[in-house]
Amino acid sequence: MLTRVDVALGPRSYPVLVGSDCLPSLGATLRANSLPQTNAFILTNPQVGELYFETLKASLVAVGFVRIIRHDIPASEEGKNWNEFSATCASLLEHFPDAGAAPLVILLGGGVVGDLGGFAAAVYRRGIPFVQVPTTLLSAVDSSVGGKVAVNFGGVKNIMGAFSQPRLVFCDLSTLRSLSPRELRSGMAEVIKYGVVCDATLFETLQSDSLEKLLALDPATLVNVISRCVHLKAAVVEQDEFDKLGIRNVLNFGHTIGHALELSAHYDLTHGEAISIGMIAATKLAIELGICAPSLLTQLISQLLRAGLPISYPGHPELFDPMLRALQMDKKFRNGKNLFVLPTGPGAWQQTEDVPWPLVHEAMRQAIA
Numbered sequence: 001m002l003t004r005v006d007v008a009l010g011p012r013s014y015p016v017l018v019g020s021d022c023l024p025s026l027g028a029t030l031r032a033n034s035l036p037q038t039n040a041f042i043l044t045n046p047q048v049g050e051l052y053f054e055t056l057k058a059s060l061v062a063v064g065f066v067r068i069i070r071h072d073i074p075a076s077e078e079g080k081n082w083n084e085f086s087a088t089c090a091s092l093l094e095h096f097p098d099a100g101a102a103p104l105v106i107l108l109g110g111g112v113v114g115d116l117g118g119f120a121a122a123v124y125r126r127g128i129p130f131v132q133v134p135t136t137l138l139s140a141v142d143s144s145v146g147g148k149v150a151v152n153f154g155g156v157k158n159i160m161g162a163f164s165q166p167r168l169v170f171c172d173l174s175t176l177r178s179l180s181p182r183e184l185r186s187g188m189a190e191v192i193k194y195g196v197v198c199d200a201t202l203f204e205t206l207q208s209d210s211l212e213k214l215l216a217l218d219p220a221t222l223v224n225v226i227s228r229c230v231h232l233k234a235a236v237v238e239q240d241e242f243d244k245l246g247i248r249n250v251l252n253f254g255h256t257i258g259h260a261l262e263l264s265a266h267y268d269l270t271h272g273e274a275i276s277i278g279m280i281a282a283t284k285l286a287i288e289l290g291i292c293a294p295s296l297l298t299q300l301i302s303q304l305l306r307a308g309l310p311i312s313y314p315g316h317p318e319l320f321d322p323m324l325r326a327l328q329m330d331k332k333f334r335n336g337k338n339l340f341v342l343p344t345g346p347g348a349w350q351q352t353e354d355v356p357w358p359l360v361h362e363a364m365r366q367a368i369a
């Protein structure tokens with residue numbers, strides 16, 4: 001049985017389907033969702049492809065796909081670069097030169113595969129349909145939904161990209177079982193993020209034993225929490241698809257200092273680990289500014305520690321200058337000011353460009369001291 005969450009974007013609407021052991025039914029699900037192609041371009045990486053490509057391929061063959069091309073990119077954030085993007089486009093062109101036979105692009109992997117492959121699908125022939133098949137907790141709750149696709153360029157994260165919605169998101173929760181504990185914990189950072197700024201009920205649920213159940217991959221908890229997060233993301237994206245109204249900024253809680261740290265540490269930290277530290281920094285700023293009760297920080301720290309996430313990256317004071325430079329390259333940096341998303345209570349937030357630089361510097365120093 002698949003749980004369905006709809007992302008309602010008019011002509012660009014699509015369902016997010018979440019289930020267990022459902023990968024063999026992907027082909028049939030594509031057909032049931034009006035995707036009639038018989039050519040497929042599967043983007044994955046060696047690690048994920050080894051585990052799931054054959055099952056996915058068999059499900060496509062069973063519903064009449066004829067030409068199925070697999071292309072791999074490296075299994076890490078370093079793979080989300082212009083050269084790999086270019087190689088992916090070259091493979092699309094080599095295998096599908098005929099405009100009448102454009103493939104359905106299927107993105108089998110985590111956020112790196114989804115972001116890079118979604119961008120390639122968005123620009124190849126000015127856009128061909130793609131489907132997200134997220135295989136990490138992070139991509140299931142966050143990156144596979146919402147249509148932001150991008151690659152890193154010139155040392156700046158996600159600086160080359162587009163808005164392009166998938167036709168379908170299909171999440172087989174059983175694939176999370178092969179994730180390394182570190183990657184699973186990393187995804188928990190985004191789950192916790194939703195609780196802090198979007199949903200007090202989710203925050204409370206995680207305060208109880210759901211967090212441990214989620215880490216233990218308890219099937220019922222997984223479906224409930226993941227579909228709740230997808231629902232929260234869908235609601236934000238529906239109000240601000242193209243990130244023009246500021247509403248989508250809520251999803252950047254923890255990502256201002258977090259992204260700067262992720263880049264400056266040269267990906268020694270996973271995205272989720274960096275965001276974990278960034279959420280602590282942003283919550284401290286909110287407390288300094290008097291808009292958040294200190295008890296929220298205590299609860300957030302306890303959730304992050306229970307999830308096995310770092311709350312600082314100690315012993316790296318040398319990262320202060322690189323982080324400051326990275327902050328100024330951030331997409332949220334405008335006219336000499338940085339936009340911060342600050343929590344104001346469980347499930348509530350506000351954004352401000354007026355956090356005094358000395359406070360920001362102090363929060364950064366504490367993150368890496």
Ligand SMILES: NC(=O)c1ccc[n+]([C@@H]2O[C@H](COP(=O)([O-])OP(=O)(O)OC[C@H]3O[C@@H](n4cnc5c(N)ncnc54)[C@H](O)[C@@H]3O)[C@@H](O)[C@H]2O)c1
Nearest residue numbers: 047075076110111112135136138139142143148175178179
């Ligand atoms: N587009 C968006 O809205 C959005 C939102 C959040 C994050 N992101 C992006 O997502 C990326 C991070 O995504 P991620 O955390 O999924 O990382 P990732 O794609 O690098 O995957 C993490 C690791 O897990 C491995 N892996 C994936 N699925 C597996 C499985 N089922 N079993 C075993 N191993 C598996 C991968 O090979 C990789 O080594 C970042 O680049 C970030 O910028 C994008």
Ligand SMILES: [Zn+2]
Nearest residue numbers: 190255271275
């Ligand atoms: Zn993130």
